[in-house]
Amino acid sequence: MSNYPKPDAATLLEIYRKAALIKINDERIIKQMTAGRLVMPYYSVRGQEIIPSSISVSLDDDDYICTIYRGIHDMIAKGFPLGEMWAELAGRATGTCKGKGGPMHLTCPSKGMMVTTGIVGSSMPIAVGLGWAAQLDGKSRVSVANFGDGAANIGAFHESLNMAALFKLPVIFVCQNNRYAEHTSFADSTLIDRISVRAAGYGMPGVTVDGNDPEEMYGAARVAIERARAGEGPTLIEAMTYRFNGHVIGDAGKYMDKAEYAAAQEADPVPRFRSRLIADGIATEEQLAAIEAEHAAAVDEAVAAALAAPWPDEAELKRDVFAEEIA
Amino acid sequence: MTETTKMNIIQAVNLAMADAMEADPKVLALGEEVADKQEGGVVGVTKGLSSRFGTDRVKSTPISEQAIIGAAIGAAVGGYKPVAEIMLMNFMAVCMDMITNHAAKLRFMSGGQTGVPIVIRTMTGAGFGTGGQHCDYTEAWFAHTAGLKVVAPSNPDDAYGLMRAAIDDPDPVIFIENIPSYWTPGEVTKQVVPIGKAKVVREGTDVTIIGHSLMITHALSVAEELAKDGVSVEIIDLRTISPWDKETVLASVAKTGRAIVVHEAVRQFGIGAEIAATITEELFTTLKAPVKRLGAAFSAVPFSKPLETAFAPQPAVIAEAARVLAKA
Numbered sequence: 001m002s003n004y005p006k007p008d009a010a011t012l013l014e015i016y017r018k019a020a021l022i023k024i025n026d027e028r029i030i031k032q033m034t035a036g037r038l039v040m041p042y043y044s045v046r047g048q049e050i051i052p053s054s055i056s057v058s059l060d061d062d063d064y065i066c067t068i069y070r071g072i073h074d075m076i077a078k079g080f081p082l083g084e085m086w087a088e089l090a091g092r093a094t095g096t097c098k099g100k101g102g103p104m105h106l107t108c109p110s111k112g113m114m115v116t117t118g119i120v121g122s123s124m125p126i127a128v129g130l131g132w133a134a135q136l137d138g139k140s141r142v143s144v145a146n147f148g149d150g151a152a153n154i155g156a157f158h159e160s161l162n163m164a165a166l167f168k169l170p171v172i173f174v175c176q177n178n179r180y181a182e183h184t185s186f187a188d189s190t191l192i193d194r195i196s197v198r199a200a201g202y203g204m205p206g207v208t209v210d211g212n213d214p215e216e217m218y219g220a221a222r223v224a225i226e227r228a229r230a231g232e233g234p235t236l237i238e239a240m241t242y243r244f245n246g247h248v249i250g251d252a253g254k255y256m257d258k259a260e261y262a263a264a265q266e267a268d269p270v271p272r273f274r275s276r277l278i279a280d281g282i283a284t285e286e287q288l289a290a291i292e293a294e295h296a297a298a299v300d301e302a303v304a305a306a307l308a309a310p311w312p313d314e315a316e317l318k319r320d321v322f323a324e325e326i327a
Numbered sequence: 328m329t330e331t332t333k334m335n336i337i338q339a340v341n342l343a344m345a346d347a348m349e350a351d352p353k354v355l356a357l358g359e360e361v362a363d364k365q366e367g368g369v370v371g372v373t374k375g376l377s378s379r380f381g382t383d384r385v386k387s388t389p390i391s392e393q394a395i396i397g398a399a400i401g402a403a404v405g406g407y408k409p410v411a412e413i414m415l416m417n418f419m420a421v422c423m424d425m426i427t428n429h430a431a432k433l434r435f436m437s438g439g440q441t442g443v444p445i446v447i448r449t450m451t452g453a454g455f456g457t458g459g460q461h462c463d464y465t466e467a468w469f470a471h472t473a474g475l476k477v478v479a480p481s482n483p484d485d486a487y488g489l490m491r492a493a494i495d496d497p498d499p500v501i502f503i504e505n506i507p508s509y510w511t512p513g514e515v516t517k518q519v520v521p522i523g524k525a526k527v528v529r530e531g532t533d534v535t536i537i538g539h540s541l542m543i544t545h546a547l548s549v550a551e552e553l554a555k556d557g558v559s560v561e562i563i564d565l566r567t568i569s570p571w572d573k574e575t576v577l578a579s580v581a582k583t584g585r586a587i588v589v590h591e592a593v594r595q596f597g598i599g600a601e602i603a604a605t606i607t608e609e610l611f612t613t614l615k616a617p618v619k620r621l622g623a624a625f626s627a628v629p630f631s632k633p634l635e636t637a638f639a640p641q642p643a644v645i646a647e648a649a650r651v652l653a654k655a
Contacts, residue, residue, distance in 0.1 A: 064405065098438035107437035114404045114441060119428055125394045126429065129401015129409075136355075136383060136407065143401070156424075159394035166389065320439040321473050323497035 004219020009282045011057050015214045016277055016288070018053035021295045022073045023270045025082075028299050029072075029089065033249055037307060040089060040103050043070035047212075047244035050269045051176055052077035054217035055144065058225045059112070062139070064130040066115045066123040067146040069104040074146050079111045082298055086306035093312040094305075100316060120181075121154030123147050124173065128160045131169035131234070142170040142228040150181025152195045161202040161236065170228035172221070173236045176211060178243035183255050199236035211239025212269035241269075331484075331514035336504065339483035339515050340372050340448070343490035344410060346517075348380050354494055355384050355402060358395055358412025358448070362387035369414060370509060372448070392418055396425035399445045404433065408444050408494055416451035416503065417460045423468070430499040431474030446493045450504040452541060452591065453639050459627035462506070464540075464592035469501045470569035470601070476522055477568040479503040481543035483513040485566055488520030496522055503568075505540040525572035527579065531561035533653045535579045537602060538589040539565040542640065546589065549646045558653045568598055573605060580606050584615035585652045591639045594622025616655030619648050 007015065026046045032038035048070075056077040059065070067074040075085065081096070088095030089103050096108055104118035115126050127145030134141040151157055152175055164171045175195050179186045192198075199206020205227075209220045217239060224235035242264035246253035253261070277283045318326040334342070348354045356376055360368055365387045367374030377385035388395050392413055399411040413419050419426065430443045453462045469475045476498055480486040486504070493500035500522065528543060529550050536546045543564045550560035561579050565571055580586045586606055588599035603618040621640045629635050 066401075096438065097436060097440065100438050101436040105436040107433075107440050109404075109437075109440050114401075115429070115433065117429065119424055122397070122424060122429060125397015125425060126401040126404070127397075128394060129398035129403070130405045131401070132386075132398055133402045133405025133407050136402075137405075156393045156397070159389070159391035160397065162389055163391055163394040163398065167386070320435045320437075322476075323434070323442060 004216065005222045007057070007215060007218045011218065012214060012277065012282055014057050015050070015053045015218065016273055016283070017291055018056065018077045019049040019270050019273060020292055022049040022053065022076050024292065024295045025072070025076060025299055028303060030249060032303060038090060040091075042103060042249045043247065044243075044245035044249060045070060045073035047264065047269065048176055048178060048241045049073055050214050050273065051174070051211040051217055051239045051241060052146070054214045055174065055221040057218065058222050059142070059144070061111050062141050064112050064114050064127070064134065064141065064143040065146065066117070066127040066130065066144070068116065068120070068123050068148065068151070069118045070148065071116050071146060072103065072106065075106050075108070075113055075116070078113055080106065080108050080113060082302040083305055084108070086302040087309050090306040090309065091311070092306055092309035094309040098316060099312045100320065121147060121151040121156040124151070124160035125156050127171055128164050128169060131164060131171040132167065134170050135167070140229040142172060142225055144172045144174060146174045146176060148181060149175060149177040149179065149186050149195060150184070150189065151175070152198070153189060161199070161204065161234070164234040165202045165204045168231065168233040170231070171234040172224045172228055173234060175236065175238045176241055177238050178241050180243050180247070180256065182247045185255070185257070194238060196236055196238040204234050204236060206236040206238070208238040208240060211241040212267070214273055329516045329518065331516050333512050334483055334515050335512045336480065336483050336486045336509050337370055337372050339486040340490050340504065341374060341376070342515070343487045344373065344376060345379065347491060347494040348376065348384065351408065353407045355407050355409040356412070357386040357388055357398060357409060359390055359414055360387055361385060361412055368412065370450070372504070373412070392422035393425055396422040396430065396447065399447070400425060400430050400433070400443050403443045403445045404441050410446040410448060410494060413447055413449045415461050416449045416465055417463050419449060419465060426469070426475070426499075427472045431472045434498065435474060442497050443499045444497050446490070446500050446502050448502045448504065450506050452506040452508070453628050453635055454507045456630055456632065456635065458630040462628050464590065466501070466503060466568050467592060467596060467598050470598055474498065476500045476570065477503070478522060478566060479505070479539040479568055480566060481505070481508065481540050481564050482511075484515050485520050485564070487515050488518050489522070489566060491519045492522050495519070503540065508541055508544060511544075520566060523567050523570050523572060525566055525575040526564045527561060527575065528564045529560065529562040531559035531583065533559045533583055534585045534587060534649050535561045535563060535583045536587045536589060536645065536649065537563045537565065537576055539568060540591065542589045542591060545640070545642045545645055549642050549649060552646055553649055556650070558649060560649060571602065576602065577606065577609055580610055581613055584613055585655065587619045587621060587645070587648050587652060589621040589640050589645055592622055593625050594620055595625050597622045616652055619652055621645060621648055
């Protein structure tokens with residue numbers, strides 16, 4: 001969309017910095033799982049890196065996000081500390097949730113990452129409540145709800161969009177349409193071709209953008225975030241993307257269309273963005289390589305520390321069930 | 328002497344919410360029809376709150392149970408203390424994901440980084456011919472979920488005190504209001520009733536009756552009747568269903584050697600099973616008879632008046648059980 005605000009060179013570089021970290025982190029997780037050093041359910045985010053990277057450059061630590069089991073990219077883009085994240089993935093006592101939440105429940109309130117849910121669709125009602133809290137606080141804070149195309153067919157989507165619009169809450173609903181809801185293609189679950197048209201049914205703006213295009217994604221998010229900060233209410237953004245792996249690591253994705261899959265891989269958004277930054281003279285090959293090397297070192301350090309960290313004590317079963325420890 | 332005021336449960340809950348909202352600007356209320364434009368709730372529990380505290384803090388919502396509880400959870404995680412109303416307890420089924428997967432678990436799953444200090448008010452209770460989907464007691468669903476607290480006042484004084492405690496509590500509390508008891512007046516002391524503390528509402532030596540909500544009203548009338556026949560009944564009002572007050576219950580049953588646990592929920596897998604099992608585990612050798620469980624029939628709540636009456640434990644059934652047990 002031509003009338004969207006455009007990211008400047010520094011912002012584009014920042015978006016790349018985040019996207020590259022998400023990609024490297026994802027690759028390291030799969031590597032550690034394959035090597036048997038990390039045992040967990042993992043919902044890969046490869047292919048979806050550009051979406052949260054382009055949104056979060058317009059967010060502060062004070063802004064809230066809620067995400068889902070496939071949400072580690074949203075977390076990294078918002079600034080989740082890698083060491084605590086990896087310790088949590090490894091189920092260690094030093095994890096951000098003391099090893100009690102795991103990959104599907106990463107939480108980091110100091111960076112505004114309030115809830116990660118393992119239930120399809122459940123990020124939205126809670127993000128509405130955070131939007132209400134933000135509205136009451138009166139500090140122009142916003143609340144971002146991330147979810148997938150599958151979640152747009154759950155009742156919580158309808159209830160949340162209606163309530164957010166009714167109360168003019170500062171919520172940005174980000175539907176990351178990666179074309180697959182678990183094993184079911186978008187076309188096999190939804191007759192309309194754009195989820196964003198549903199926004200009109202709730203009295204809010206709705207847009208479909210190429211989520212793999214950093215400029216378009218940045219522009220749409222910027223408009224929605226500014227609208228929310230100005231007290232004008234919520235927006236639904238449908239960010240088109242593609243899931244590069246099966247639903248969960250271990251699922252080979254045999255149900256995915258081969259030609260479509262090959263085309264998506266060919267258009268891998270992170271290397272494509274990388275080439276563009278160099279071609280447009282925004283960064284040099286050396287600069288980007290240095291960023292990537294820095295990320296790789298940081299992730300490797302986090303992995304090593306996590307795998308060497310202690311397991312949680314069994315007494316943790318009685319802690320945090322309630323504020324007061326169970327006797 | 329503590330100064331008291333006579334009021335019913337509706338007024339007591341209303342007063343507790345108003346006092347809490349006055350004391351702390353972070354206390355909020357939301358739910359279907361809770362604001363004054365919609366008459367402050369179907370029986371008027373929240374009447375006057377939106378006029379006094381504004382519709383930013385007291386929000387009538389669409390009929391959207393998932394979004395109501397989600398909004399409460401989000402606001403709580405964002406630093407507020409919402410009191411959400413799910414009009415009827417059966418409607419809790421519509422938002423069980425938000426309650427049991429999220430409100431109950433976020434503290435644990437986040438390793439204590441977040442908490443969900445919400446109160447979910449809900450009303451229920453058979454007796455008005457509302458049939459199978461408007462008056463069930465489903466407290467066992469919530470008592471079975473780690474991370475939730477469940478309270479159920481039987482009188483206006485406890486309704487006030489438990490609501491104040493529930494709002495102050497750092498964890499999610501399910502607050503169950505019994506519909507048939509709503510309009511019965513009582514003295515209200517405006518004292519906070521600690522969560523997790525039962526109350527011996529009548530002392531006795533032969534049989535302990537343990538229950539909550541309307542069953543306490545029934546038990547009190549039964550105790551009067553049995554006293555005439557020389558059977559001395561002790562009654563424990565649980566007030567908090569989870570975490571329940573084992574100490575008070577066990578102390579009483581250790582004394583009487585006989586226990587009846589009674590609730591309006593269906594007997595099968597009800598909270599009475601947990602309480603009876605604990606009494607048996609702890610006091611097996613001092614019991615004079617097996618612990619008796621009384622609960623509703625294992626059916627949906629029926630509509631037809633005679634069936635509805637036969638469905639849940641009535642005073643006559645409780646009295647008969649107590650008489651039989653007292654002879655053991």
